[in-house]
Amino acid sequence: MPDLRFVSRFQSTAEQAFAVFVLWFASTGALVPLLRGAQEVTVATQTDTALEADPVTLPMWIGVYALTLLLIIPRWKQFALVATRNKLLLLLVGLALVSMLWSVAPEVTFRRGVALVGTTLFGGYFAVRYSLREQIRLLAWALGIAALLSLLIGLALPSYGTAIDVFGQTAWRGIYSTKNVLGSNMVLGALVFLILAVSGRRWRWVAWTGCGLSLGLLLLSTSRTALIVFLTLLALWPLYKALRWHYTLAVPFLIVAVLLVGALSMLVSATWEPLLEALGRDATLTGRTVLWSLVWDMIRERPWLGYGYAGFWLGWEGPSAYIWRITRDSVPQTDNGYLDLWLDLGLLGVSLFALQFLQAFGRALAWVRWTKATEDLWPPMFLAFILLLDLTESAILKQNSLAYILYVAVVFSVSMRRGLPTLPRYIGEPQTKRPRQ
DSSP states (O other), rough: OOOOOHHHHHHHHHHHHHHHHHHHHHHTTTTHHHHSSSSHHHHHTTTTHHHOOTTEEEEHHHHHHHHHHHHGGGGGGHOOOOOHHHHHHHHHHHHHHHGTTOOOOHHHHHHHHHHHHHHHHHHHHHHHHHHHHHHHHHHHHHHHHHHHHHHHHHHHHHHHHHHEOSSSSSEEEETSSSHHHHHHHHHHHHHHHHHHHHHTTHHHHHHHHHHHHHHHHHHTTTTTHHHHHHHHHHHHHHHHHHSSHHHHHHHHHHHHHHHHHHHHHHHHHSSSSHHHHHTTOTTTTTHHHHHHHHHHHTTTTTTTTTTTTSSSSGGGSSTTTTHHHHHHHHOOOSSSSHHHHHHHHHHHHHHHHHHHHHHHHHHHHHHHHHHOOOOGGHHHHHHHHHHHHHTTTTTTTTTTTTTHHHHHHHHHHHHTTOOOHHHHHOOOOOOSSSOOO
């Protein structure tokens, strides 16, 4: 008879390998950047259509969805319980599917809506199957492998790993489609490895090495947005930790912090053009503001329900033809997650997301206040990352994307914490019992 302990260990290792693969797979855009020519990578891999048509990517994602369903079955009761605690997220995903009824491209909305459901299932499985520390460790494996491959590709095959940006500078993109994608993923990598380095004792040097490699690639990408997001997250770190102090210290500290942030915001708003010039950017954010004004014109055509999930950016065959014709540029998205969500699901979708985000953020802050472990800073740090990233990128409600997988995992994870009081009461009244998980 087979050794049951060996079988159990093998099954556990196989599940972890599957999770790492899916996280890496979602992070890198699969194998498309390496299978296509260097000239095709920048544009083609940014579009969902290119990924759907790829003979490698589509079957692999179908396999991921199928295997995820099989892995959920043994723990379906726990999965269903946690899912019902996140009704707003379920409503948002359901709205994406139902939007095929008014979508300008119902077949595209249905197809990508099904992919969104599959991505949501994996994010939920990841949260239910693994603790927060295990999630961070597995994510570190995925992003560490991606960072190492990006370094090797950039050094050995610069025609793939580097590109000339709009300013004529050489920027690294590694195994990713653009320098901005590399930059945003390396922000996550640096943050994850930093948490492991601060919280762990064993193999700490590996975590610091991973953090250094991620930061190095972040700088080589020359992505100013990613760099600003990372610096902002570092500034938020002590603010989140201050939530754990006694309320007589925490409340004054947070009040001073809010006042400083307000003063800094006023300073930036008054001097934003010189600051952009200092960062090597123009007042249009590399043409984004011009694009956003055109997108707003299209939003006003369908403000309440949008054009249907993934129904706008369809090239010359969709409503995006209006923008392509004016800009004379085949842009694949708005480069603003909130505007893209408004295009897809209208004001209804944006409102649902805002409510759901605030709910998750409140739960994350309450849990930080309750716990002492460094890894428990991950949920509010990641939610802040999403909030900032989507100001100049599009990561909200994107099927087969790492950002959305991690968003679902964080939302599910903080909702599994039982016994948490509301945030205002908890700040003022420290509890004596640890919440159940």
